[in-house]
Amino acid sequence: MSPRSDTCKIVQSAPTDAVALARVHSTAFERPWSNEEFTNLLSAAGVCGWHVTQAPNNSLSGFVLTRRAADEAEILTLVIEPSFRRLGLARSLVQQALKDLADNAVAAVLLEVAADNHAALSLYKALGFAEVGRRKDYYGSVTGRQTDALILRCDLEAVKPV
Template identity: 45%
Template sequence: MDWLRRLLHPHASPARTGHLDARHARDVAALHGQGGFARGWEPGECAALLADASVATDGVFPGQASQPTGFVMSRKAADEAEILSIVIAPGHRRNGLAASLLGAHLSRLAGSGVAQVFLEVEEGNVAAERLYRHLGFREVGRRKGYYPKPDGSRATAVAMRLDLA
């Protein structure tokens, strides 16, 4: 697949990826809390999402780490999926882990019959937009005032889509 070829990152750190389940709820909640979102997810919310059969979640484990230092979570419906969240712990960013994690996740989604993947990213999140475009996502719309910010203002969401098939 063309998007998988674009995934290769020449400076990526060695990392393994793997499926996360309800046993990882606290890890996912802690990571989500480091993602800079206006409202973090509680462990109970994460456990419910991780137990949901329509939700696919993968984590990234650099080196010999036993706890994930990042995760990506998607909800599947028919042959489409929406990425709900992707977070890499601040101390592990800028070394290719997000690309490795997202590539593995997209491969898993494609293997389960997903043909299109959607996501929203806050306008101005240059690093995330760059990663998504690098993997082949393209802008399909904008939602003004979609994201609440900690200061009470609201940010525009850029809606993006990737065709896996």
């Protein structure tokens, strides 16, 4: 399902969105990033955030953060609030981020994702990302369980984001 354009919209994030981004981030990760971390990231050179807001009150339901260095960029994080998942919001956000990076002469985008994160892997592979590396036992959980990180790469010239 595609997100309905009359009820949600994608906008570029600003440091003033830090509290809302931190709230959504905390719905997905064991070690949530603080308001201050988001403020600093969104103020940093090369970092760009896109988030989706929902009508009628423009509440923020998901976001993606990228960081650019020369002609490469990385996806720092991507989260959709649980009650808004499987509506195509992550796909739309990542497509927006990739288009913006391609328009700004970025050639390739990299990211790290847990090897057991099937939802994210399926999304990224559908958008043209391919596995280029693996970091063994990279992520540790509070239960002590270790998970590999996969490194994915997308060559923007090859996928030509629209």
